[in-house]
Amino acid sequence: MLYWLFDILKEYGVPGARLMDYITFRTGAALILSLFIAMVFGRKIINRLQRMQVGEIVRNLDLEGQMRKTGTPTMGGIIIIIATLVPCLLVGNLTNVYMILMLVATVWLGSLGFADDYLKMKRHNKDGMSGKFKIIGQVGLGLIVGLTMMLSPDIVTRQNHEIINRESNEVEEVIYETENIKSTQTTIPFVKENNFDYADLTQWMGDHAQTGGWILFILVVIFIVTATSNGANLTDGLDGLTTGCSAIIAVALAVMAYLGGSIIYSSYLNIMYIPGSEELSVFSGAFIGALIGFLWYNAFPAQVFMGDTGSLTLGGIIAVMAVLIHKELLLPLLCAIFYVEDLSVMLQVAYFKYTKRRTGVGKRIFKMTPLHHHFQKQGNAGIDALLQKPIQAVPESKIVTRFWIIGIFLAVITFVTLKIR
Numbered sequence: 001m002l003y004w005l006f007d008i009l010k011e012y013g014v015p016g017a018r019l020m021d022y023i024t025f026r027t028g029a030a031l032i033l034s035l036f037i038a039m040v041f042g043r044k045i046i047n048r049l050q051r052m053q054v055g056e057i058v059r060n061l062d063l064e065g066q067m068r069k070t071g072t073p074t075m076g077g078i079i080i081i082i083a084t085l086v087p088c089l090l091v092g093n094l095t096n097v098y099m100i101l102m103l104v105a106t107v108w109l110g111s112l113g114f115a116d117d118y119l120k121m122k123r124h125n126k127d128g129m130s131g132k133f134k135i136i137g138q139v140g141l142g143l144i145v146g147l148t149m150m151l152s153p154d155i156v157t158r159q160n161h162e163i164i165n166r167e168s169n170e171v172e173e174v175i176y177e178t179e180n181i182k183s184t185q186t187t188i189p190f191v192k193e194n195n196f197d198y199a200d201l202t203q204w205m206g207d208h209a210q211t212g213g214w215i216l217f218i219l220v221v222i223f224i225v226t227a228t229s230n231g232a233n234l235t236d237g238l239d240g241l242t243t244g245c246s247a248i249i250a251v252a253l254a255v256m257a258y259l260g261g262s263i264i265y266s267s268y269l270n271i272m273y274i275p276g277s278e279e280l281s282v283f284s285g286a287f288i289g290a291l292i293g294f295l296w297y298n299a300f301p302a303q304v305f306m307g308d309t310g311s312l313t314l315g316g317i318i319a320v321m322a323v324l325i326h327k328e329l330l331l332p333l334l335c336a337i338f339y340v341e342d343l344s345v346m347l348q349v350a351y352f353k354y355t356k357r358r359t360g361v362g363k364r365i366f367k368m369t370p371l372h373h374h375f376q377k378q379g380n381a382g383i384d385a386l387l388q389k390p391i392q393a394v395p396e397s398k399i400v401t402r403f404w405i406i407g408i409f410l411a412v413i414t415f416v417t418l419k420i421r
Contacts, residue, residue: 002090023258023278026091027285033087034286038293042079046297046304049073054121063368063376063393072302075117076294077310081110083290084317088283096279097154098324103283105141105320106313109229112137113312120308128308138229138316142222145320149221150214156180157326158263158273180275184213186326187272189333189417195272196329224328225319231338232315234345234370239302240295241372241400245337245407246314247291252334252411253321254284260325269418277325287317300397334414337407344371375399 002020019025050073084106092099116128149155158180184198198220199213236242259265261278294310297303306314315338322328332339348369356362364385367377376399377383379391 020091023261023281027254027258027281029091030087030282030285031289033090034083034289035293036289037086038079038083038290039296041082042076042293042297042304045079045082046073046076049075049304063373069302069305072305074305074307075114075121075309076298076304077110077113077117077306077308077313079297079304080290080294080306080310081106081313083293084283084286087286087289092282092286093279096276097148097152098277099279099283101145101148101324102280102317102320104144105316108141108144109137109313109316110309113308113310116308116312134230134312135226138226138312139222141316141320142225143218145225145323146214146218146221149324150182150218154276155182155324156275157183157185158275159183184210184217185272186217186329187418188329189414220328221323224323224331225316227342228319228331228335228338229312229315231335231342232318233308233311234341235338235372236306236311237370238372238376238396238400239300240298241403242311242314243291243295243298243306244400244404246318247288247295248404248407248411249318249334250284250288250291250321252414253318253325253327254281254288255415256327257281257284257321257325260327271418272326274325280321280324284321300400330414330417333417334410336410337403341370341372344369344374372399372403 054073054075085103088099088103094100112129112134116134118128120128185195186198188196197213198217199210201216202209202212205212232242232246235245257277257280259269260272260274261276261281263273266273291314294304294306298306318335319328319331322331322334344366347365351365352362361384364383366374366387367379367383367385368374374387375390375394376396378393379385379388
């Protein structure tokens, strides 16, 4: 809205009206606005949730400090969603297809998570929406994003070519073609050319190889959205854990979006140039500000929990943003914490069922899953788990801080992979 208003003011020569032309200015403005909304209006929303008695329902899992969380306001993800959407509507370019898709993803998964939290409150237990319906919602978003990227004429890339010095065998310059193209290429780590084309895996389809590449790409998008959204949901078990990890990931993706949307920086780094994707920096600014503002209340000891309203949305936003800038294959490294949490649950369930079928008694790999609870649980306390260390339970705040440090390390390594080839 303000973006269009400044566009009109620019025609009349109003001083400062051109500020909205700068991505960096709008990104900073979005971050400040979202931080203000989350911190000021967040308190009002928390008070409202308390009056409505929208409190967390906690199962006694014999974890230190766990039962003290009973009754803490939940569904605080509403704060993150509002603080993200409002700045984007004010300073974002709402004609940009990348911005539109991010807004759709936020509302879509926010609604899905809200419905899940609402059912939990209505039934007064932890059984909310059926997992089947959650998966359907996540798959639906993956289809929307994948098909839009396939069919929209505004989502394009430019092919980059290296000019190599024959004597030194070093890259002298990276040039880009003048025309935009539809492409199923994406970025992969530790590879010289740094690009991978999904259509390369469907060459057996002959003339239909490119179509096959798009179908494969859409399937990957569905998997990425579902896995990342569920991973963030499972990680949301300790105060500030998912919020802090998501903020770190969002900063990394914001930088990648800005670099990938600039032909100068793309050329310097020899990475894929994606015209128009720089607008994602504005969305990222709002998202980061919302997360930091929410963390003010969600840090240990938490005054509010995000609930599925927030956690499902956070993972989905991260996944869709990575897909839009063609960095989805970097997520196993960047979002390793989310995926390891996913994997810990799957391994625990599979091993328990396997041992129960073989011996009649189910055994565990971890003391407890998701993985962060393994460190929170006391070892050798009648728990038949393969991994007992650490024996002593680690304080919640220390677990969260260490996971944040790991998240920062993973983000740095992800950037390093763009140059290590």
